[in-house]
Amino acid sequence: xxxxxxxxxxxxGLHFAALGGAEKVGMNMYAYMVDGRxxxxxxxxxxxxxxxxxxxxxxxxASFLENNREYIDALFITHSHEDHFGAVAHVWPRLRCPVxxxxxxxxxxxxxxxxxxxxxxxxIHSVNENPIVKLENFEVEFVPVVHSLPENSALMIRxxxxxxFHATDWRxxxxxxxxxxTDYKRMEEIGRxxxxxxxxxxxxxxxAQAEPSELEIRKSLxxxxxxxxxxxxxxxxxxxxxxxxxLVMAADAAGRTAVISGMxxxxxxxxxxxxxxLKDLPPYVEAKQxxxxxxDKMLYICAGSQGNYRSGLTRLVNGENKxxxxxxxxxxxxxxxxxxxxxxxxxxxxxKLRDAGVEVISSEEYLVHTSGHGCRDDIKKMFEIxxxxxVIPVHGDKRDIRKQKRYAEELGVRDVIVVRDGDVVRLLxxxxxxxxxxPTGHLGVDRNQITDLNSQLIKNRKRxxxxxxxxxxxxxxxxxxxxxxxISSIDILEENAWNELAAKIGEDVKKSLPAEIxxxxxxxxxxxxxxxxxxxxxxxxATDIKPVTFMHFYKKALPExxxxxxxxxx
Numbered sequence: 171x172x173x174x175x176x177x178x179x180x181x182x183g184l185h186f187a188a189l190g191g192a193e194k195v196g197m198n199m200y201a202y203m204v205d206g207r208x209x210x211x212x213x214x215x216x217x218x219x220x221x222x223x224x225x226x227x228x229x230x231x232a233s234f235l236e237n238n239r240e241y242i243d244a245l246f247i248t249h250s251h252e253d254h255f256g257a258v259a260h261v262w263p264r265l266r267c268p269v270x271x272x273x274x275x276x277x278x279x280x281x282x283x284x285x286x287x288x289x290x291x292x293x294i295h296s297v298n299e300n301p302i303v304k305l306e307n308f309e310v311e312f313v314p315v316v317h318s319l320p321e322n323s324a325l326m327i328r329x330x331x332x333x334x335f336h337a338t339d340w341r342x343x344x345x346x347x348x349x350x351x352t353d354y355k356r357m358e359e360i361g362r363x364x365x366x367x368x369x370x371x372x373x374x375x376x377x378a379q380a381e382p383s384e385l386e387i388r389k390s391l392x393x394x395x396x397x398x399x400x401x402x403x404x405x406x407x408x409x410x411x412x413x414x415x416x417l418v419m420a421a422d423a424a425g426r427t428a429v430i431s432g433m434x435x436x437x438x439x440x441x442x443x444x445x446x447x448l449k450d451l452p453p454y455v456e457a458k459q460x461x462x463x464x465x466d467k468m469l470y471i472c473a474g475s476q477g478n479y480r481s482g483l484t485r486l487v488n489g490e491n492k493x494x495x496x497x498x499x500x501x502x503x504x505x506x507x508x509x510x511x512x513x514x515x516x517x518x519x520x521x522k523l524r525d526a527g528v529e530v531i532s533s534e535e536y537l538v539h540t541s542g543h544g545c546r547d548d549i550k551k552m553f554e555i556x557x558x559x560x561v562i563p564v565h566g567d568k569r570d571i572r573k574q575k576r577y578a579e580e581l582g583v584r585d586v587i588v589v590r591d592g593d594v595v596r597l598l599x600x601x602x603x604x605x606x607x608x609p610t611g612h613l614g615v616d617r618n619q620i621t622d623l624n625s626q627l628i629k630n631r632k633r634x635x636x637x638x639x640x641x642x643x644x645x646x647x648x649x650x651x652x653x654x655x656x657i658s659s660i661d662i663l664e665e666n667a668w669n670e671l672a673a674k675i676g677e678d679v680k681k682s683l684p685a686e687i688x689x690x691x692x693x694x695x696x697x698x699x700x701x702x703x704x705x706x707x708x709x710x711x712a713t714d715i716k717p718v719t720f721m722h723f724y725k726k727a728l729p730e731x732x733x734x735x736x737x738x739x740x
């Protein structure tokens with residue numbers, strides 16, 4: 171069955187298509203299709219690692235949806251984490267459909283639309299007053315579930331072919347924090363109504379028992395922060411409103427002023443206040459307002475807990491922060507978990523801090539972080555409430571997804587389906603199975619330009635990043651004599667060592683070239699290739715590096731000649 175049949179066949183059941191996020195943490199985008207109509211759930215960023223030089227953000231290719239734009243009824247955003255809403259401004263122009271979300275989420279979407287000059291173009295609907303959206307072939311209900319920020323929602327998707335409970339970010343945490351609430355009563359009612367398919371979070375499947383409550387983290391920080399006497403820094407996810415609230419409260423309890431550094435942190439706190447939250451929070455200031463506050467009287471809170479190279483935390487660790495320096499006797503609290511793929515980067519950062527005499531406070535030794543995702547016990551409770559007939563584990567690495575599959579089967583779920591991006595699952599007559607696939611892809615945001623992450627551009631960057639680069643410029647005069655030869659590189663060896671090696675290789679080429687020109691019968695392309703290959707071979711012999719080589723060859727022409735050769739080869 172092809173993609174067109176999934177869209178247009180009016181008697182084929184409910185189809186679920188994983189367009190992004192099926193086998194990873196991030197890049198969430200899914201489609202549901204009934205009787206020729208489509209709804210889309212989430213369109214988030216993927217946070218890329220060093221495998222994609224110069225590109226930090228990716229997202230799912232929406233070509234399949236764009237090709238079926240006329241059938242799309244709506245885009246639903248479950249919450250305001252970047253991996254669920256971040257790519258709205260990139261994806262929506264390809265969909266051109268109404269958007270539904272809570273007020274808190276909308277408040278994050280609007281600045282992103284403004285950034286990309288989409289003000290007033292997008293039809294956005296708040297679901298705060300009425301959480302049920304009725305469309306021709308779908309009824310979608312926003313159901314409050316606890317996460318690390320306000321107004322997180324699971325979606326109950328009702329169709330004539332069956333009901334789906336879509337819950338990609340959630341946990342059970344009855345902590346009592348004002349904006350962290352799960353509507354258990356409504357979920358129990360939904361369970362009695364019947365759930366044919368559950369699509370859910372897999373991130374914490376390795377954890378059998380529940381993570382500490384957010385309230386426990388708050389109490390721990392309140393006890394921990396007063397113990398430090400020198401400069402104290404904390405970092406957390408900028409979207410973790412509950413954690414920011416706890417850090418500000420802990421600073422106040424310790425007689426310190428919370429100083430917030432980072433546009434994303436301030437933006438999220440302001441949005442929370444505008445939406446009616448954080449009413450009793452102690453005062454805090456921006457970094458630019460903190461010049462008169464002694465370092466030992468502030469708690470400096472900065473973004474960048476994942477070590478992104480342009481983040482405030484990275485600049486601080488590298489000694490590039492003009493406001494504050496960390497040294498012996500100071501401390502930093504990492505009140506966050508490490509996103510898979512960032513482990514080595516964070517470890518290097520923390521070791522650098524330790525080498526400088528800074529005490530590193532992390533969740534490995536202290537109670538300073540808890541996850542917003544459900545563990546196995548939470549999933550068991552979820553299944554007890556909903557009693558789903560079929561399960562699709564998503565939103566986790568492959569190991570976690572396989573673990574949820576096995577666990578769901580142990581709990582008696584009849585159909586447990588592991589999908590890859592592009593897979594289409596059909597729910598029909600009470601059973602679910604993979605029936606087809608749709609085209610998918612992975613795009614990246616490259617300096618505000620969109621590029622295919624499988625493009626030649628990215629491949630070239632990877633080659634240069636891993637193999638280094640070599641630049642050769644050779645000029646021959648009219649008599650085929652080598653007039654000028656330049657050999658350069660910025661990443662093979664240190665400058666002095668490179669200059670010595672380049673000079674030696676250059677002399678070798680000059681000695682051998684006249685005889686080779688004769689052997690090659692004065693063919694310019696062949697002579698250029700000889701110079702390139704010989705120099706690259708010599709570099710490899712001396713350094714064990716096979717650099718990406720850029721060659722520029724120019725032969726001064728006699729009146730009847732005129733040829734320039736310029737090319738790049740590995």
